[in-house]
Amino acid sequence: MVEKSFEPLIAAFCCNWCAYAGADLAGTSRFEYPTNVRIIRVMCTGRVDSTFMLLALRLGADGVLVSGCHPGDCHYLRGNYMMERRLGYVKRIIELLGMEPERLRLEWISAGEGEKFSALIRDLVGTIKKIGPNPLKNGGIEAEYLMRKMDASIEALKSQRLRWVLGISQVGIKIDEARYKAVVDSIMHDEIERYMMILAMKEKGPLTVKEMSQITKLTPTQVMRHIIALRASGMIKEVGEREHQYTYAATV
Amino acid sequence: MRIGVFICHCGVNIGGVVNVPEVTEYAKTLPYVVHAEHNLYTCSEAGLAAINEAIKKHDLNRIVVAACTPRTHEPLFRLACKGAGLNPYIFEMANIREHCSWVHSYDPKGATEKAKDIIRMAVFRAALLEPQVEPEVEVKGSSLVIGAGVAGMTAALTLANQGFKVYLIEKEAELGGMTRKLFKIYPTLADSTEVVNTLIEVVRLHPNIEILTSTTLKEVSGYVGNFNVILTVPEGERKISVGTIIVASGSSIYIPPKGLYQYGIYNRVITQVELDKMLRDDTIGRPERVIMIQCVGARKGEIRHYDLAALPKSPTAELLRRILKARKEEGWPYCSRICCMNSIKNAILIKERSPKTDVVILFGDLRVYKEYEDFYRKARDLEVRFIRYIEEVPAEIMKVNEEKLNVMVYDALAGCEVTLTADWVVLSTPLIPTKDMVMLARMLKIPIGTDGFLMEAHLKMRPVDASVDGIFLAGTVTGPKDVPESIISGKAAAARAATLMMRKKVSAEAITAVVDRDLCIGCGLCEEICPYGAHRIEEGKSQVIEILCRGCGSCAAECPRRAISMRHYGDHQVMAQLKALLRPALTGAS
Ligand code: SF4
Ligand code: SF4
Ligand code: FES
Numbered sequence: 085m086v087e088k089s090f091e092p093l094i095a096a097f098c099c100n101w102c103a104y105a106g107a108d109l110a111g112t113s114r115f116e117y118p119t120n121v122r123i124i125r126v127m128c129t130g131r132v133d134s135t136f137m138l139l140a141l142r143l144g145a146d147g148v149l150v151s152g153c154h155p156g157d158c159h160y161l162r163g164n165y166m167m168e169r170r171l172g173y174v175k176r177i178i179e180l181l182g183m184e185p186e187r188l189r190l191e192w193i194s195a196g197e198g199e200k201f202s203a204l205i206r207d208l209v210g211t212i213k214k215i216g217p218n219p220l221k222n223g224g225i226e227a228e229y230l231m232r233k234m235d236a237s238i239e240a241l242k243s244q245r246l247r248w249v250l251g252i253s254q255v256g257i258k259i260d261e262a263r264y265k266a267v268v269d270s271i272m273h274d275e276i277e278r279y280m281m282i283l284a285m286k287e288k289g290p291l292t293v294k295e296m297s298q299i300t301k302l303t304p305t306q307v308m309r310h311i312i313a314l315r316a317s318g319m320i321k322e323v324g325e326r327e328h329q330y331t332y333a334a335t336v
Numbered sequence: 337m338r339i340g341v342f343i344c345h346c347g348v349n350i351g352g353v354v355n356v357p358e359v360t361e362y363a364k365t366l367p368y369v370v371h372a373e374h375n376l377y378t379c380s381e382a383g384l385a386a387i388n389e390a391i392k393k394h395d396l397n398r399i400v401v402a403a404c405t406p407r408t409h410e411p412l413f414r415l416a417c418k419g420a421g422l423n424p425y426i427f428e429m430a431n432i433r434e435h436c437s438w439v440h441s442y443d444p445k446g447a448t449e450k451a452k453d454i455i456r457m458a459v460f461r462a463a464l465l466e467p468q469v470e471p472e473v474e475v476k477g478s479s480l481v482i483g484a485g486v487a488g489m490t491a492a493l494t495l496a497n498q499g500f501k502v503y504l505i506e507k508e509a510e511l512g513g514m515t516r517k518l519f520k521i522y523p524t525l526a527d528s529t530e531v532v533n534t535l536i537e538v539v540r541l542h543p544n545i546e547i548l549t550s551t552t553l554k555e556v557s558g559y560v561g562n563f564n565v566i567l568t569v570p571e572g573e574r575k576i577s578v579g580t581i582i583v584a585s586g587s588s589i590y591i592p593p594k595g596l597y598q599y600g601i602y603n604r605v606i607t608q609v610e611l612d613k614m615l616r617d618d619t620i621g622r623p624e625r626v627i628m629i630q631c632v633g634a635r636k637g638e639i640r641h642y643d644l645a646a647l648p649k650s651p652t653a654e655l656l657r658r659i660l661k662a663r664k665e666e667g668w669p670y671c672s673r674i675c676c677m678n679s680i681k682n683a684i685l686i687k688e689r690s691p692k693t694d695v696v697i698l699f700g701d702l703r704v705y706k707e708y709e710d711f712y713r714k715a716r717d718l719e720v721r722f723i724r725y726i727e728e729v730p731a732e733i734m735k736v737n738e739e740k741l742n743v744m745v746y747d748a749l750a751g752c753e754v755t756l757t758a759d760w761v762v763l764s765t766p767l768i769p770t771k772d773m774v775m776l777a778r779m780l781k782i783p784i785g786t787d788g789f790l791m792e793a794h795l796k797m798r799p800v801d802a803s804v805d806g807i808f809l810a811g812t813v814t815g816p817k818d819v820p821e822s823i824i825s826g827k828a829a830a831a832r833a834a835t836l837m838m839r840k841k842v843s844a845e846a847i848t849a850v851v852d853r854d855l856c857i858g859c860g861l862c863e864e865i866c867p868y869g870a871h872r873i874e875e876g877k878s879q880v881i882e883i884l885c886r887g888c889g890s891c892a893a894e895c896p897r898r899a900i901s902m903r904h905y906g907d908h909q910v911m912a913q914l915k916a917l918l919r920p921a922l923t924g925a926s
Binding site: 101 | 439447847888893895896902914915
């Protein structure tokens with residue numbers, strides 16, 4: 085369904101001190117580039133929450149750029165390192181969603197790199213043109229399912245459990261990388277699946293295991309496992325019965 | 337909510353590309369916009385008056401200016417809002433010049449659409465902006481001046497004379513910097529040591545200046561008004577705290593690599609600094625001919641393509657292909673500004689001592705300006721000869737004997753090759769960033785430009801300010817300058833620093849973290865994350881020490897409970913722009 089040529093829309097988060105200034109310099113020096121990018125200024129890329137990046141894609145951006153100071157140059161010392169780590173997690177989720185990871189790009193641009201900024205935009209627009217429009221725009225059942233999964237991912241990234249495991253990796257607590265990654269992966273999966281269920285219940289009212297399994301494409305066993313956990317933490321409760329099965333509703 | 341949108345033509349800078357009237361009509365259709373107008377120059381007196389008037393007339397409480405970059409103009413428009421009785425934080429800028437018209441001149445239609453998007457994003461954000469109160473910081477009445485060359489010493493003296501305490505540090509054992517190494521200063525041919533020594537004497541005797549030689553920077557922390565500096569001094573370490581910092585650590589002179597124009601191979605190939613020394617020591621004698629070559633290692637890597645094949649067939653053109661391949665064009669991309677005058681000066685000095693010596697200057701372009709034009713004429717009157725070469729056909733140096741060199745050059749104006757025998761070949765090389773420039777830049781968080789020098793906050797409008805508040809730049813740290821220019825920039829930097837220190841207080845940006853105590857569970861992650869120690873856990877909840885928070889927003893992006901929001905950059909305020917941008921693309925998201 086990829087159109088031959090389309091004009092991608094790219095949202096760019098640029099830090100005030102480097103990338104935004106680099107884009108300014110590209111302007112002052114008249115280094116032309118295509119019109120597809122819209123810049124959102126933040127003081128530091130450290131401000132760019134993981135949900136911002138994913139929400140941009142969820143809202144239909146074809147590409148997302150996060151650009152800040154070179155490593156070691158962050159105006160606030162470590163903001164760019166923290167963002168880089170965060171962006172790594174978001175990339176994993178994007179892959180998990182079956183989207184092209186190239187849609188999310190990280191690039192360091194200093195205040196003196198106007199020409200590099202211009203070249204970056206040209207390159208990024210080319211890349212996105214090649215991989216095609218955001219799949220959400222295709223419509224149909226697949227896009228609808230992807231949309232559900234993305235909404236759930238955004239909720240997961242807002243959830244205390246996932247944020248906490250991601251957050252502790254920022255403060256240099258010594259953990260075995262491989263083991264840590266495995267833990268993050270499993271929690272990420274869990275949270276996304278659970279929020280898919282919760283969002284479905286919120287949207288459609290009380291649901292049975294079978295119904296949830298149909299909407300979320302999870303097996304009834306998986307759904308059951310999450311229901312046990314969600315009930316234990318009080319996020320859902322049993323509300324009735326339908327076709328000899330319990331129905332559940334979200335309480336959050 | 338009553339938003340006013342002011343769209344600037346910036347003469348033809350924006351208006352020549354973006355259809356401003358169309359964009360203005362569009363702005364009027366946006367939510368909460370009760371007034372939109374376009375002005376020729378919104379930052380002019382008339383433009384600012386128009387904002388003031390509209391605020392009163394339409395009872396506006398949120399202002400959007402669509403013009404240039406907020407990095408230079410936001411302060412001005414914020415002041416205008418303040419002048420009309422509004423809080424400066426209800427102001428938002430839409431950058432439709434640097435980020436739009438200036439980079440999309442080939443696509444006016446696309447640029448116009450993009451400008452509409454940018455303005456829509458700004459309007460949505462403006463609708464959510466809140467008035468903020470800026471915390472005030474005290475400014476210490478003391479300054480650190482890094483580098484005791486003419487620029488640094490001038491800056492130190494200027495500040496000391498105004499009654500401020502100055503720490504003047506110099507990495508070498510002596511004061512004077514680069515100028516001390518020169519002989520005469522153009523165009524007056526004044527003795528450089530005389531100029532420097534007078535300055536050194538006054539600086540030494542000044543009661544407000546503390547001189548620390550053989551001293552380097554080790555660490556800088558803090559912020560405008562309160563920098564904490566650790567110095568490495570011969571005795572070990574020393575801690576000082578100052579309100580402002582002036583960087584005047586100068587530049588280096590490019591030393592050609594061995595083999596470039598046979599430098600380092602034949603000892604009769606020297607640099608201008610070596611010639612300076614010979615002139616000072618009077619060891620040059622009465623040579624028959626001295627040849628100077630300009631732009632050695634400078635203005636290289638420019639995107640300029642000569643067609644070698646189109647050059648007249650000659651051994652030089654042949655040779656050239658080989659040389660260029662082998663040499664890989666080592667050098668710096670910019671014009672060093674001072675070399676032309678410096679060479680002319682030394683040519684005149686030679687001629688004055690030894691009129692019979694034939695002095696020939698090989699140049700690519702001769703860049704003499706203002707009164708230096710007369711200086712150039714003087715050289716011509718003294719029969720200094722100028723031969724134009726082209727960059728792609730560099731002169732070839734060949735040894736005749738221990739005392740003579742043959743220089744073969746392609747004379748671009750005559751269109752033929754000439755071979756001249758010389759006693760000395762003098763290479764004019766550029767001023768380049770010092771080796772420790774990168775480290776210094778990192779320590780102070782000042783960006784470096786493509787030339788490798790420190791970057792000004794704005795090349796035109798803030799030429800001696802660094803982009804970091806409270807830090808100023810003087811002398812050749814920002815690029816090649818001659819002595820008068822270095823002195824001017826030293827005085828300018830001092831004036832800028834003094835302005836801050838006179839006021840004793842500056843207000844800091846109100847962009848700080850705020851903790852929602854109901855959501856916070858006191859996990860302490862923010863305390864670990866903040867690079868400035870602005871979060872403290874007290875009684876099981878995080879407390880932000882406002883004056884320490886610099887507003888990076890990292891803690892807000894990491895808090896597991898999403899309990900931290902940023903003033904002026906809250907989630908909703910940032911997301912408003914994203915939603916405004918993408919809403920037409922797709923609907924139905926949270
Ligand atoms: S990270 Fe959030 S929840 Fe944890 S202490 Fe800080 S503000 Fe409170
Ligand atoms: S915004 Fe940055 S500086 Fe301010 S408290 Fe949070 S981490 Fe610290
Ligand atoms: S300020 Fe640029 S990334 Fe932090």
